[in-house]
Amino acid sequence: MTASPRFQTQQPAVKLYDFHPPVEDFRSAVLRGLSQSQKTISPKFLYDKRGSELFDAICELPEYYLTRTEMAILHAHAKEIAVALDRRALVELGSGSSQKIRILLHAAPQVQTYVGVDISRQHLQEACAALMADFEGLDAIAVCADYTQPLPLATIPELRDRPTIGFFPGSSIGNLEPAEVIAFLKTVAVLGDLIVGVDLKKSAAILEPAYDDAQGVSAAFALNVLTRINRELGANFDLTQFEYRAHYNEKAGRIEMAIASLCDQTVRLGDAEISFKAGETLRTEHSYKYTVNEFQLLAMEAGFQPVQVWTDKHQLFSLHHLKQM
Numbered sequence: 095m096t097a098s099p100r101f102q103t104q105q106p107a108v109k110l111y112d113f114h115p116p117v118e119d120f121r122s123a124v125l126r127g128l129s130q131s132q133k134t135i136s137p138k139f140l141y142d143k144r145g146s147e148l149f150d151a152i153c154e155l156p157e158y159y160l161t162r163t164e165m166a167i168l169h170a171h172a173k174e175i176a177v178a179l180d181r182r183a184l185v186e187l188g189s190g191s192s193q194k195i196r197i198l199l200h201a202a203p204q205v206q207t208y209v210g211v212d213i214s215r216q217h218l219q220e221a222c223a224a225l226m227a228d229f230e231g232l233d234a235i236a237v238c239a240d241y242t243q244p245l246p247l248a249t250i251p252e253l254r255d256r257p258t259i260g261f262f263p264g265s266s267i268g269n270l271e272p273a274e275v276i277a278f279l280k281t282v283a284v285l286g287d288l289i290v291g292v293d294l295k296k297s298a299a300i301l302e303p304a305y306d307d308a309q310g311v312s313a314a315f316a317l318n319v320l321t322r323i324n325r326e327l328g329a330n331f332d333l334t335q336f337e338y339r340a341h342y343n344e345k346a347g348r349i350e351m352a353i354a355s356l357c358d359q360t361v362r363l364g365d366a367e368i369s370f371k372a373g374e375t376l377r378t379e380h381s382y383k384y385t386v387n388e389f390q391l392l393a394m395e396a397g398f399q400p401v402q403v404w405t406d407k408h409q410l411f412s413l414h415h416l417k418q419m
């Protein structure tokens with residue numbers, strides 16, 4: 095990061111508002127997902143501390159064009175986006191390592207309040223602390239919460255009676271089914287305007303390696319959820335008996351990520367027993383890809399008006415500014 099006039103040396107404290115779901119919710123969600131005919135686990139459970147670290151490693155991979163392309167779009171249009179931010183409190187959903195927001199904070203020194211919302215508590219706190227250390231005068235607030243649930247932002251004193259704007263990068267919106275996107279956008283409409291990163295449709299030859307890289311980091315990221323279930327829920331998944339797969343379903347316009355069982359086997363999870371047939375899959379993520387027009391239509395159905403869309407010259411990725419109608 096280049097030297098900034100907002101650089102400071104002392105480490106200020108980060109305020110944490112913790113709405114993290116209890117372990118019991120994790121257990122019941124996992125058991126529910128594993129008892130479906132298509133075994134499923136929500137992608138939000140992929141992000142424990144190790145999962146967040148592995149996701150950061152994915153962002154550095156040569157095959158994973160998404161992060162560097164979205165960052166290039168942000169750099170190219172930072173001044174224009176800074177105008178849209180105005181002096182509003184900036185609320186980032188699924189903030190992860192809060193790297194992309196740095197580009198906007200450099201371009202928008204008038205922004206004094208940043209709220210990172212993420213489910214991965216420790217990673218979130220570290221990211222907010224790093225922002226406070228690097229951007230003088232910035233109040234970075236950590237909200238550990240599930241953004242698919244109604245946002246508890248009204249309970250946060252720093253946001254009371256303050257205009258806000260939402261930032262949702264990383265194409266995380268692609269993890270939602272299209273019908274869920276509409277419900278989600280309606281929920282986050284409390285934030286006012288939104289800046290949303292959306293991955294564009296493209297060939298399987300680019301998409302599949304992006305989600306299943308040669309070094310196996312994407313595979314380690316997905317399989318880590320089994321390690322997490324073993325550790326936190328007392329299960330006995332044998333990771334050598336499962337493998338990661340990613341396939342582009344062109345008709346549905348989505349990458350389908352799953353963990354496949356390599357043999358017939360039974361896994362114990364506390365008192366429960368879960369059987370897998372050889373080749374049976376546990377779905378970990380869908381990542382939907384949209385054309386600009388397809389995404390704008392979804393946003394309009396949710397009550398948003400597309401204001402502006404920025405893309406890269408190869409049409410790999412899009413960044414949408416949406417306003418409420």
Ligand SMILES: C[S@@+](CC[C@H](N)C(=O)[O-])C[C@H]1O[C@@H](n2cnc3c(N)ncnc32)[C@H](O)[C@@H]1O
Nearest residue numbers: 138141188189190212213214239240241263264
């Ligand atoms: C794909 S990563 C994107 C990280 C970062 N925003 C970026 O663009 O590189 C998704 C982030 O959202 C968080 N996350 C996933 N599901 C979530 C949920 N339901 N509620 C809150 N955070 C969630 C993860 O912990 C992770 O940091």
